[in-house]
Amino acid sequence: MGNKLTACTSILIGKDASIDGTIMIGRNEDAKAAWPKHMVVHQRGEMPNHFISKDTRLEIDLPEESARYTATPEWTDKDGLFEEDGINEYDVAMSATESAYSNPLVLGYDPLVENGLNEEAMITVVLPYVKTAREGVQRLGNLIAKYGTGETNGVLFADNDEAWYFETGAGHYWVAQRIPDDSYAVVANQLAIQEIDFNDTNNFMFHPEIQEFVEKHDLNPDPATFNFRKIFGTADRSDAIYSEPRVWVGHQMFSPRQAMEETPESTELPFIMKPDHKLSIFDAQNYLSNHYEGTEFDPLGHGEHAHKYRPISLAKTQESHILQMNRPGANIHWLAMGVAAESTYVPFFNGITDTPAPYKRGKLPAQLNSAYWIFKHASVLVDSHLHDFLPLLRDVQKERNAAAIKMIAETDRRLPSLKGEARATFLTRQSDDYATDTLNAYKKLSLELITKMTDYCELNFNTDENL
Numbered sequence: 001m002g003n004k005l006t007a008c009t010s011i012l013i014g015k016d017a018s019i020d021g022t023i024m025i026g027r028n029e030d031a032k033a034a035w036p037k038h039m040v041v042h043q044r045g046e047m048p049n050h051f052i053s054k055d056t057r058l059e060i061d062l063p064e065e066s067a068r069y070t071a072t073p074e075w076t077d078k079d080g081l082f083e084e085d086g087i088n089e090y091d092v093a094m095s096a097t098e099s100a101y102s103n104p105l106v107l108g109y110d111p112l113v114e115n116g117l118n119e120e121a122m123i124t125v126v127l128p129y130v131k132t133a134r135e136g137v138q139r140l141g142n143l144i145a146k147y148g149t150g151e152t153n154g155v156l157f158a159d160n161d162e163a164w165y166f167e168t169g170a171g172h173y174w175v176a177q178r179i180p181d182d183s184y185a186v187v188a189n190q191l192a193i194q195e196i197d198f199n200d201t202n203n204f205m206f207h208p209e210i211q212e213f214v215e216k217h218d219l220n221p222d223p224a225t226f227n228f229r230k231i232f233g234t235a236d237r238s239d240a241i242y243s244e245p246r247v248w249v250g251h252q253m254f255s256p257r258q259a260m261e262e263t264p265e266s267t268e269l270p271f272i273m274k275p276d277h278k279l280s281i282f283d284a285q286n287y288l289s290n291h292y293e294g295t296e297f298d299p300l301g302h303g304e305h306a307h308k309y310r311p312i313s314l315a316k317t318q319e320s321h322i323l324q325m326n327r328p329g330a331n332i333h334w335l336a337m338g339v340a341a342e343s344t345y346v347p348f349f350n351g352i353t354d355t356p357a358p359y360k361r362g363k364l365p366a367q368l369n370s371a372y373w374i375f376k377h378a379s380v381l382v383d384s385h386l387h388d389f390l391p392l393l394r395d396v397q398k399e400r401n402a403a404a405i406k407m408i409a410e411t412d413r414r415l416p417s418l419k420g421e422a423r424a425t426f427l428t429r430q431s432d433d434y435a436t437d438t439l440n441a442y443k444k445l446s447l448e449l450i451t452k453m454t455d456y457c458e459l460n461f462n463t464d465e466n467l
Contacts, residue, residue: 007029007030007031007099007189007316008027008028008029008030008097008098008099008189009027009028009030009098009186009187009188009189009246009288009312010025010026010027010028010095010098010154010156010165010185010186010187010188011024011025011026011027011184011185011186011187011250011284011287011288011322012024012025012026012156012158012163012165012179012184012185012187013025013163013179013184013279013284014162014163014179014180014181014182014183014184015181015326016181016182017181017182017183017184017274017275017278017279018278018279018280019278019279019280020280020327021326022281022324022325022326022327023158023159023160023161023162023163023324023325023326024158024163024279024281024284024322024323024324024325025093025095025156025157025158025163025322025323025325026095026156026284026285026287026288026320026321026322026323026334027085027095027098027156027288027320027321028288028312028313028317028319028320028340029072029084029085029317029318029319029320029321030314030316030317030318031316031318032316032318033315033316034364034366034376035074035075035318035364036074036075036318036362036363036364036370036372036373037072037073037074037075037084037318037319037337037362037372038072038073038074038075038359038360038361038362038372039070039071039072039335039348039355039359039360039371040070040071040072040073040355040359040360041068041069041070041352041353041354041355042066042068042069042070042071042128043068043353044065044066044067044068044089045065045066046066046068047062047066047124047128048062049061049062049063049064050062051121051124051125053080053117053118053120053121054077054078054079054080054081054120055079055080055118055120055121056114056115056116056117056118056120056121056150057115058115058116058117058121058147060117060121060125060143060147062125062129063129065129066128066129067088067089067090067127067128067129068088068089068128069086069087069088069089069127069128070085070086070087070333070348070350070352071083071084071085071086071123071124071127072084072085072086072319072321072335075362075363075364075372076363079120080118080120080121081120081121081123081124082119082120083123083124083127084096084123084319084321085123085321085323085333086123086127086323086333087323087325087331087333087350088127088128088130089350089351090130090131090132090159091159091160091325091331091350092127092130092131092132092133092135092136092157092158092159093133093156093157093158093159093323093325093331093333094122094123094126094127094136094155094156094157094158094323095155095156095321095323096119096122096123096126096153096155096156097119097122097151097153097154097155098153098154098155098156098187098188098189099119099151099152099153099154099189100152100153100154100167100189100190100191100192100233101152101189101190101191101233101234102152102168102169102170102191102232102233102234103232103233103234105219106169106170106173106217106219106231106232107170107171109170109213109217109219110170110171110172110173110213111170111171112148112149112150112151112152112170112171113147113148113149113150113171113172114150115150116144116147116148116149116150116171117143117144117147117148117149118149118150118151118153119151119153122140122153122155125143126139126140126143132159132161133157133158133159133161133162133163133164134157134162134164134205136157136164137157137164137166137176137205138205140155140166140174141166141174141176141205141206141207144168144172144174145172145173145174145207148171148172149168149171149172151168152167152168152169152170152191153167153168154166154167154187154191154192155167156323157176158323158325159325160325160326160331161326162178162179162181163178163179163325164176164177164178164179164205165177165179165185165187165192165193166205167191167192167193167228169191169210169228169231169232169233170232172207173207173209173210173213173232174206174207174210175193175196175204175205175206175207175210175228176193176204176205176206177193177196177203177204177271177272178202178203178204179272180203180272182274183272183273183274183275184254184272184273184274184275184279185271185272185273186246186247186250186251186273186287187247187271188242188243188244188245188246188247188312189242189243190229190233190234190239190243190244190247191228191229191232191233191234192229192271193228193229193271194227194228194229194230194270194271195225195226195227195228196226196227196228198211198226211226214226214231219231219232229271235267239267240265240267241265241308241309241310242309242310243310244264244265244266244267244269245264245265245292245297245309245310246290246309246310246311246312247269248262248263248264248265248266248269249264249290249292249295249312250287250290251269251273253283253286253287253290254273254275254276254277254279254283254287255273255274255275255276256276257276258273258274258276259273264297264309281322281324281334281345282401284322285322285334285336285340285345287312288312288313288320288322288336288340289312289313289320289336289340289341290311290312290313290341291311291312291313291314291341292309292311297309297311298311299311300386313339313340313341314339315339317338317339317340318337318338318372319335319336319337319338319372320335320336320340320343320345321333321334321335321336322334322345327412328412329349329408329411329412329415330349330350330351330411330415330427331349331350332347332348332349332350332408333347333348333349333350334346334347334348335348336375337371337372337374337375337376338372338375338376338379339376339379342375342378342379342382342383342393343375343379344375344396344397344400344401344438344441344442345401345404346404346431346434346435346438347404347407347408347431347434348431348435349411349427349428349430349431350427351423351424351427352424352427352428352431353424353425353428354428355431355432355435356371356432356435356436356439358370358371358374358439359371359435368443371435371439374439374442374443374446375442377442377446378393378442378445378446378449381446381449381450381453382449384453384456385452385453385456388452389449389452392445392448392449393445396441396442396445399441400437400438400441403434403437404434407430407433407434410430411426411427411430414426415427
């Protein structure tokens with residue numbers, strides 16, 4: 001589906017780089033400004049044994065047993081499912097995909113495959129069938145080696161032990177790198193993985209014939225090394241405007257002492273970074289909500305460089321998610337519908353049996369019984385008078401964020417005493433109550449904004465009190 005290309009921004013955080021020992025992978029799904037998403041739970045055994053993609057017509061036989069998993073599919077499957085992100089019952093998290101580009105030289109020898117495995121189907125044919133992040137990497141790699149892909153993509157995996165970043169470089173060739181526990185990575189529409197150590201199978205996975213392919217066709221500009229980004233990727237002016245600034249701002253947020261010499265258009269930005277301080281769930285959310293605030297590049301500003309670079313959070317974000325693993329209680333699928341900077345991340349615990357009805361509704365045209373459209377409604381109202389209304393939105397966001405942390409702490413305290421169905425029921429109720437309260441807070445905000453807007457009409461006149 002062409003509108004998915006050139007989109008998305010991703011973050012991966014190792015457990016020793018986080019403030020609470022959790023592993024986080026997150027991404028903005030950017031495609032269209034008005035294109036609803038749903039949040040669903042697929043039950044164990046729900047998936048068919050044979051998959052046919054509505055996007056590419058690819059057919060794949062699937063294992064007989066499928067695990068329960070969360071997902072955020074499109075409102076219509078006319079062009080495919082695009083389930084995008086989720087956590088399965090074995091506590092494996094997956095987010096697909098971060099769109100990228102391969103250079104013409106490698107594509108000349110291994111062209112993209114028109115009816116291959118693309119973003120649209122990746123979650124659906126991988127996540128229900130794996131029990132570790134490493135298994136997820138291997139399954140996806142095997143499928144792409146067999147069926148090929150029609151896109152260049154990055155895919156995020158995590159479990160309770162580690163996080164991995166997977167990249168395709170051509171029609172069939174791929175690599176993956178484990179994120180070191182004490183590090184993080186931010187990615188923005190470029191191939192990101194750099195040096196591959198083929199002897200370090202603990203931290204690297206790859207297509208078994210990728211070295212032979214590169215050597216056979218003389219693709220490596222520096223044969224003394226194997227830099228995946230330089231062999232398979234691009235480095236042109238569009239990268240400098242579109243992609244590199246989003247990586248730069250992440251480094252400025254989390255590693256300012258190390259990144260002092262970096263500029264928004266630096267072409268050699270490292271993939272793996274160590275943070276200057278431990279990162280929290282709100283650090284991850286703030287990155288995915290970033291629009292260069294505090295800099296001359298903020299599109300909400302008025303300087304000459306306000307629209308120079310593509311921001312991380314923008315109007316065409318359909319949803320933003322962070323999958324938080326290795327938690328002391330249940331792992332969490334955080335989901336912000338619409339523009340992350342003008343929405344709230346709602347925590348859905350892994351182990352829930354269902355999601356609230358508004359999260360499963362939403363189509364075109366807009367309907368205000370849909371979670372996606374409730375958040376978008378408040379967002380567009382705030383946009384109409386940003387200077388006056390943004391503080392009101394920020395107040396709601398702060399209150400909801402504090403309420404989320406309080407609710408999660410209360411849930412963690414109760415969980416050890418609950419097992420089986422009682423645990424699932426409790427997690428579902430806790431998630432539903434917070435999600436519903438947040439929708440109500442945004443409905444209330446929208447009504448407040450509409451009330452305030454009634455006096456902004458151009459058909460207004462100040463009457464002399466003496467008349």
